[in-house]
Every structure is written in C-alpha cells, then in structure tokens.
Amino acid sequence: MSPGTEVVHVVCTEAFAGVERYVATLARVQDAQGSRVRVLGGDGPRMRAELAGSGVHWSPAGTPWQAAHALTRLRDVRVVHAHMTAAETAAVLAARAPVVATRHFASTRGSSTPARAVGRLVSARIAGQVAISAYVAARVEGASTVIHPGVPDQAVTSSGRRPVVLVAQRLEAEKRTDLALRIWAASGLAGRGWRLQVAGSGARLAELRDLAEALDVSASCDFLGARTDVGRLMAHAAIFLAPRPDEPYGLSVVEAMAHATPVVASDGGGHVETVGLCPDAVLVRAEAVAEAGGQLAALAADATRRAGYGAALRELQRRLFTVEAHASRLEEVYRGVVARGRGAAPVPDGAR
CATH class of the missing domain: 3.40.50.2000 (Glycogen Phosphorylase B;)
Structure with a gap:
C-alpha cells in the first residue's frame, strides 16, 4: 500500500478489550509502515494512551451512527476496516470506501430475525473478509482470508518467574x-x-x-x-x-x-x-x-x-505471529479490494 493510502479502523464500542487492543496495536504498526491511519471507537483514554507517539488519529465512535457520521466527514479514504457487526454496519452505511471486515468471533451475523436481515445486507456490501483463525472462518458466512493476528516481540530475562x-x-x-x-x-x-x-x-x-x-x-x-x-x-x-x-x-x-x-x-x-x-x-x-x-x-x-x-x-x-507479518498480509487484502473496486468478492489467496 502506498504511503498516501488512508486506512480507517472502525470499532463501535467505548471499551478496551481484546478487539480494541488488537486494533490499536495493528494501527501503530501500519502507521510505522507508512500508511495514514485513523481509528474510530474504543475507550478514549486507553486508545489515546496506546496510540500516543504515533501518527494514528483517534476519534470516538461508540455507536454505528456516530461512526457513520465520522466516516462521512473524512476525505481520501481508501479502505475502511471494520471490526464486529456494528462497525460493519456503520462502514457500509457511510459508503466512503471499500470495506474490509475482520471476523473476530465464531458466529454468523445477527442473533434475531431483524439482525440477520441487516447482516445479509452488510455481507453483500463487504469487499473483503478476514478471519482471525481457521476456527472462526469455518463458522462464519462467506469466504474468508485467514490471517492470524500477531503481537509485538518481547525482551525476556531468565529470572523473575x-x-x-x-x-x-x-x-x-x-x-x-x-x-x-x-x-x-x-x-x-x-x-x-x-x-x-x-x-x-x-x-x-x-x-x-x-x-x-x-x-x-x-x-x-x-x-x-x-x-x-x-x-x-x-x-x-x-x-x-x-x-x-x-x-x-x-x-x-x-x-x-x-x-x-x-x-x-x-x-x-x-x-x-x-x-x-x-x-x-x-x-x-x-x-x-x-x-x-x-x-x-x-x-x-x-x-x-x-x-x-x-x-x-x-x-x-x-x-x-508478529504484528508486522499480520499487517503485511492485510496490506495484500487492502490492495486487492481497492484494485477491484467496491462490492467485489474477498481475495482468493488464503481463503478457505
């Protein structure tokens, strides 16, 4: 991905749990690799602390409507990367750019009849789908590219256990x-x-x-x-x-x-x-x-x-399982959906 491409991560929560921590870590690495990155959503103080010292911009987006509104105000967006159904809904409503969805949970979209109807609409408008594991990919609708998340390397001492x-x-x-x-x-x-x-x-x-x-x-x-x-x-x-x-x-x-x-x-x-x-x-x-x-x-x-x-x-x-390798594989997905335009099927490489 070229340095001028902007990636917007959307997570419609005010929390800081596993998904939000993943987004913050990934955004920092993508920023370090030369992309302009913005994060919408997550707990404000924790997100700001996690992203401090990077070029990643953060904005609140606790609801799909807040996220969709924030997206419509952005310019030069190339990829919207949505995490969880609420964020996916906001991303497709705003229609700012091709949407890549990461499936973090091993279940299909929607737990009720109306929610499943929304889920079908969302699914039809997602340009690329990533699953965090083969276990998840086997339990969600649609084809997925499996990309295991990574974590930062750590210095380890032999004492202190x-x-x-x-x-x-x-x-x-x-x-x-x-x-x-x-x-x-x-x-x-x-x-x-x-x-x-x-x-x-x-x-x-x-x-x-x-x-x-x-x-x-x-x-x-x-x-x-x-x-x-x-x-x-x-x-x-x-x-x-x-x-x-x-x-x-x-x-x-x-x-x-x-x-x-x-x-x-x-x-x-x-x-x-x-x-x-x-x-x-x-x-x-x-x-x-x-x-x-x-x-x-x-x-x-x-x-x-x-x-x-x-x-x-x-x-x-x-x-x-490094963040750098994870970000590089995501970059391939981004390139694919941008090249094909909105509404294309997920990239075949690595799909189940």
Whole structure:
C-alpha cells in the first residue's frame, strides 16, 4: 500500500478489550509502515494512551451512527476496516470506501430475525473478509482470508518467574473462567505454595469469588481486576492458563508466548492454531478438570521443562505471529479490494 493510502479502523464500542487492543496495536504498526491511519471507537483514554507517539488519529465512535457520521466527514479514504457487526454496519452505511471486515468471533451475523436481515445486507456490501483463525472462518458466512493476528516481540530475562499460574481475560460467561478455577483446585498447587492470579473484570466476578470459596481455594486466588500491566504479569508468571474450549483465537495466549511463558490451554478453538503448533504444547480437555489439573501440576513441578517449553513458544511466536507479518498480509487484502473496486468478492489467496 502506498504511503498516501488512508486506512480507517472502525470499532463501535467505548471499551478496551481484546478487539480494541488488537486494533490499536495493528494501527501503530501500519502507521510505522507508512500508511495514514485513523481509528474510530474504543475507550478514549486507553486508545489515546496506546496510540500516543504515533501518527494514528483517534476519534470516538461508540455507536454505528456516530461512526457513520465520522466516516462521512473524512476525505481520501481508501479502505475502511471494520471490526464486529456494528462497525460493519456503520462502514457500509457511510459508503466512503471499500470495506474490509475482520471476523473476530465464531458466529454468523445477527442473533434475531431483524439482525440477520441487516447482516445479509452488510455481507453483500463487504469487499473483503478476514478471519482471525481457521476456527472462526469455518463458522462464519462467506469466504474468508485467514490471517492470524500477531503481537509485538518481547525482551525476556531468565529470572523473575514466580510460582504463579496466571489467567488474563474478561470475566464473562463465554470465557469460562470457572474452568480455570476448577482446574486450579484439581491441580493441588495451592498446597505447594503456588498462587492463581486472575487479571480481568466482568459480570461474573462475584460468582467466581463464590466458586473459589466453594472449591476451598479462595485463599490461594488473587482476583486482580482490570490491569494495564498484563505484560508484566505474564513476564513473571510461571504458567499462563487459557481455559476456554471454544476460544476464537486467544490473543493473550500469543502474548504469553512472546514472553516465553509456558501455556496450558484448552484443546479447542484457535488454540490449536497457535500454541498447538508447538511440539511440546500442553493442550488439555478443560472440562475434564481432574485430568487437566494433573497436567497443570505436572508442568508446574518441572522447572526445566517449563523453561524449554517457554523458549519454544517464544520462537514460534517470533516466526509466525508478529504484528508486522499480520499487517503485511492485510496490506495484500487492502490492495486487492481497492484494485477491484467496491462490492467485489474477498481475495482468493488464503481463503478457505
């Protein structure tokens, strides 16, 4: 893509979770690669902080109407990159440029009859579709180009690991943090001086605290709340635990890999496409909590194994899951939709 091409990322939220974090990281790299980039949406203070020092412009867009209005005021837009259905709707309503949609979730558009009708309209007007994993691509409508998101490389030191199992995610029902607590209880690591740290906030916090009490592990569990230093927590944790069986991708898992933090992940969803590529991967049947707890305990008991496994995961991340490589593949998609004009089918290269 030429330096004069402008990319507008749209995410119609006022939050800063996985999708918004992905957008901010990608926008910075695209800016560094020479594109003029703008981001619409996401939590204002967090977005501004994440984009500080770059040439990326940010504007609020908490609703589709706000995003569509902001888009109609822009000039020289070449590609609108929409994230999630609300943003896709805003992008096609504004009709400023060809729309590329990234599918972050493993489901079709619309949960009701009216929403599905809107989804069909949106689908017909999207010029290119990207899926963050083959798992997602197989569960959404339309052809997708699978491009795994990357994360920044991290400097890693050989010291500073603590006997901590870290979970970092939103505390919502679909994330299955309850399985993390059950696996933790089954591992018996609390009795060996280890701790479980849970970084994140959400509607299930009270229920999870109650579950920890019921499992008799509350004394070994630290509910840390929403954190801006998850990278530091990963760098010091001995193990990262990702319990969701149907995780669409698992960006936090790839971030843990970048920190050379050993990962125990469920054996479903996007995990098999990331940590699962490592020959020494510890993938567990998360709902078989006794078995998964035993695998977690076995890894915790072997420091040499953890060190080698973490190093292998870091090498894998640097080889396959960098932001720069992700941005370059997206650039190919952008070039394709711009060349074909609005309304064309997704690019065939890499499509499922």
